[in-house]
Each structure stands twice: as structure tokens, then as C-alpha cells.
Amino acid sequence: MLNSRLKVKLGNWLKERGPWSPIVISSRMRLARNLKDFFFPHHADEKQLAEISSLIRDVVINDPALKKFTFISLEELPFLDRLMLLEEHLISPDFSAGGKGRAVVLSRDGRVSIMVNEEDHLRIQSLLPGLQLLETRRMVDEIDERLSLHLDFAFLENWGYLTACPTNVGTAMRASVMMHLPGLVMTKRMREVVDFLSEGGTAVRGLFGEGSRALGNLYQISNQVTLGESEEEIITELSEVCREVVKEEEKARKTLLREDEMEFLDRVYRALGTLSYAKKVSFEEAIELLSTLRLGVETGLLPPFDGIDLNELMFRVRPAHLQNFIKKSLPEEEQDIARASLIKERLNLQGG
């Protein structure tokens, strides 16, 4: 039996649609803030980290405007809970490993999180379905303002917010958009798109951020520049870029249908065949296959799966989500078996 300490409702946003869905899956906004008069986390000792954490905890607990937030020390959080938060993109891979003085602040609806003592003292983040960077920014701004009533943030007139890593100095803002781009991958145009975006100062990363693979054709597109441009400019530019990418993805899907529908159909149906018959499926393979089904449904090659949200299923099959869902901690091979059953059951697939 799992003993989760997360009392928040995760992943609710997944069932919702937003602007430019389904190609744009989600928008994420992150602000980095640091407390004046404290070393950055990687230079602070345990005592200082505890002090920082405690300061933030007091604010969260005592400000009635923040009552929808829960403060949880990472040390109190079981491994599987941390993995859940990582899989939801609410904390970073490094942060999910735990560490002294680290804590996470979560909104009850699972859309806002604050990592305490990650690279910076505070990393405030919000998450929404579809392309809605302005709204995510409004959400983090609200919390930022509220926190700044109680906490003294390091800020220099001509520099902006100070951050542990100089690439974040300035707005200390990172906006990032998760996109599903199987069409560009299958037409072998992704490399070209990545190069084009990089030249324009936009970073393209895999499913779990820096250095991770673009599992399931899921890409995170985010701003690189934080200095010398206003937040508004950054958001406008990034939104524009993402809309362009959506158009390219749509074009790629049309190309696939027009130029080699049989090849395309074959891929989609093979994915369906494997998910219908496999007795065990790894997380990575599940994401890949569901990505292909999703593309099949969106292009009309497959009928939609009744009442089943493929977005949501792409989360449910992640290791911690899967174990949380079936309420059992399992070794990896048994997870793969449970995953195969779960997918078959949810999609009502016949076979095997």
C-alpha cells in the first residue's frame, strides 16, 4: 500500500483544453527569486538552508492569502511522491532527488508550485493547459507579489533579480511550452525546426528539461533570454514562435497524410496492435506508442477513444503515477505488466 503525503489534486489540468490544444499541451512559467543577505543554495550550509526554508514556511503558513498552499519539507516526502511531482513537471529532476533544507510549496489544485532551495531560494512555477503564457505569468506574479510583502528579494536596479545562475539574471523568468510534435519528427523536419528556434534565442528541450530525450515527441520550448528584454516582450515572442511551430506541425501532418498515408496508417495501427497485445510495456515505450495513437486520433486515422483522454493517460503510465493509481509499489518489471493492463483497460483494447 502506498502512503502518499501529497494531499493536492495533481494533473487536473490535463483533462482541460487550452488555446492551441492539442498540439500545445501546456504552458509553464517559472520565476527565480533569492533572499537578500543569504548565500545562494549551493553556497549555503545546512543551517542557512534550514533558516531560509523556515522563513518561507512561516510566510506560507501565516499569510491567509496563501491558505490554498501547502508547505512540505522534501525530507518528509516519500520517494514516490517526489517522483509524482517530477512526472507532473512541478519539480525538477535534480530537486526530486531530495536534499537538506529543501521543500516544496504546492497549491491545492496542483497548478502552482514553489521549489525551495533548488538552484535559487525560490522557484515559483505555474502550469496551465494549452498556450496561455500570459495567464501563467499572472498566476506566478500574484504569488511573487504576495511573498515579496514578507520576504526581501535580491534585486539590483540595472540588473533586475539576482539568480544563482547568471543566465537567469534579469527577469529571472523562464516561460516554457510543452508541445507534441510527432508530425515534424516523422517528416524528419524536427532538427531543422530546433536549429531555427535556437538561432532565434529559443531553447528546445526534451520531456524532462535540459539533457532529456524528447520521449513521445514531446518537446519543451522556452525562452533563453532573461536580460535586456521585458517580460512582456519575451512572452509575446515565445507565444508567436509556438504558434509558428503549431502551424509547421499541422503542415507536417498534412504532408504525412498526403505523401505516404499507408506508411502513416501502418505506424498508427502497429502502435494500436502492440498496445492491444503486449503483456508488458515500459514507460518509455508507452509514451511513444500513446504519442502515435494521439497523432492517429488527431489526424482522423483512428476513431477517438470513448471518454478517454490520451493526454491524461500519457501521465498515468509514468512510473510514480502508475503505482499511485494502482495503489501499490512494484518492481520495474511488474510495473511494466501493470502498465500494459492499465492501457488496455483504459482504451478498451481487445487482444491477447
Next chain:
Amino acid sequence: MLNSRLKVKLGNWLKERGPWSPIVISSRMRLARNLKDFFFPHHADEKQLAEISSLIRDVVINDPALKKFTFISLEELPFLDRLMLLEEHLISPDFSAGGKGRAVVLSRDGRVSIMVNEEDHLRIQSLLPGLQLLETRRMVDEIDERLSLHLDFAFLENWGYLTACPTNVGTAMRASVMMHLPGLVMTKRMREVVDFLSEGGTAVRGLFGEGSRALGNLYQISNQVTLGESEEEIITELSEVCREVVKEEEKARKTLLREDEMEFLDRVYRALGTLSYAKKVSFEEAIELLSTLRLGVETGLLPPFDGIDLNELMFRVRPAHLQNFIKKSLPEEEQDIARASLIKERLNLQGG
């Protein structure tokens, strides 16, 4: 529309079972014979090749005891017919490419063939299901004896039959057994078995002989020695070796079932899933997948396919057989589509 010149009934033996079936698929026996007073084919000029061919043709046509045989000049045989014979293992890959003065003599039941002017003037071959090398030998001996009434074969007292390649001198006999060894492949023991057999003077080759891949876990095991041992000794030894390999394969299958049934089940069901849903399947993939299904049925993981012989299907999906069966010459991609449909239809698979 295909215009086949093959009036023989090919592949009939496939539906039959023989001793040590199903792991032993077939036994093949081949004798090499050369005419005295003629150069070996690779040293003979076109005129001589035509003369040799004509000599043999006259014997086949005029001897009433050989009336169940047809003589066909390779030049008269369309490409697809030659490919059919290759896929049936009745002629060699090199021979199927055609060539001046070459001809094939076929028995009406497709169990006996003679290649004229391949590496040797005559290569007499017979084919039977299961492990029955003695019977295949009886069949080729019968023809050899009959032909020797009319033709003068090159033979030296202390050497035996002379052949173009010195490795065949002596008995000039090659016995070879086609085996289906997925268990040994999956338990990664095939390398070891091949090494063991090679040390003992037995050759192991892929589906289409020397240098070819062991597609679908199909291996040809044959004698290497032709000099210094009697035909009986060679046949007895090779049969013994094959029975040993069958036992090792059976052991491997039990290991798979005992040690990782889930992994095994997953492989078998994935093959079924792919064949149920794929829209196009290449020849190589079809052989691999059918090989896995065959293993699944033989180990009891899958119920048998009603009235369908997987052996036969593993032939029907080969390019020439496929086109012959659907009576249409198709470009490769369309063959793949037709192959996917054919398999689905024959196995009565639902999906896609």
C-alpha cells in the same frame, strides 16, 4: 497477370509432417555429378554448356523412367518463376540469377530438382519434410542411377566423384537439414551450438544457404566432409547431430517457459499484435513474426490457428510465392501491403 511456366506443384511437402517435426522442417539431399570429357561449367564456353544441357535434356525426355520430370531451360523461365524455385530451395541463389546453358529439371511433385550447369554439370536434389535423410538419399540415388545409364560421370577410383569445388570431391553429397531454432536464439545459446557443430565438422547456414541470414530463426545444418567417409556414415552422423540439436531446442523452450514466461508471452503476443494490425509487412519481418507465432503455438502459449499451417504460410509470404498466389506482379511496397492482408486473412486475425 502472372504467366508462370512452372507446371509443377510446389511446396506440397510443406503440409506434411515428418520425423522430428516441427523443429526439423525439412531434409535435403544433393549429389553433384559431372560429365566425363567436358570442362566444369565455369571453364566451359557457351557452346559446350549448350551441349551438356542438350545431352541431359535428351535423357530426361527420352527415358520413360524419368517421365515424371520436366526439363526447363532457365532462359525460358521468367524471373518470378526462378524466384519461386529459389524460395522453395529447389535452386541456389546464384542459379536463380539465370545464365547461358543453364536448365532445371523438376519432378512433378516439386520434391526433386536437378540444376544443370550450376557449379557442377548436374546437381541432383531431393526434399522431404522432417528428418529423413535416408529417404531423401534413396530418392536422389534412384535418379543418379537412372541418369548414369545414359551419361558418363567423372569418377576416380580412390577419389570418388569429381566436382568443380574440391570440398565436394568424394561422395559429392551434401545432406542438409532445415531447423527452426527460436528457443536457442532467444536463450542466446545459438552461438554456442554453432561453434560446437562447426568443431564437429558440421556447417550451419542461414535460410538461403552460405552467407545468408538465419531469418526467422531458420537454420540449415549440413555435412562438411565428403571425402574419407561413406555416405552412410555421413547421414548417420548428421541425423544424430540434428536429433541432439532438437533436444537442445526443446530444452531451451522449457527454459524460456520456466525462467521468464512473461517475457516469452510478451514476445509471442506482440508478434500477434503486429500481424493483426500492421498495414504492410516486409518479407523478412513476416518470417520473423511467423517464426515467433509458430513457437507460441508449439509451446502452447497460443492456441493453434484453425486449419492453417504456419510452415506453409512462411513460404506463401515470400515475394515470388506471394505474387504467384495473388496472381499479380507488384512493386515491393505493394507486396508488403498484400502480404499484411494475406497473413491477416489466412490466420483470421481481427484488428485494424
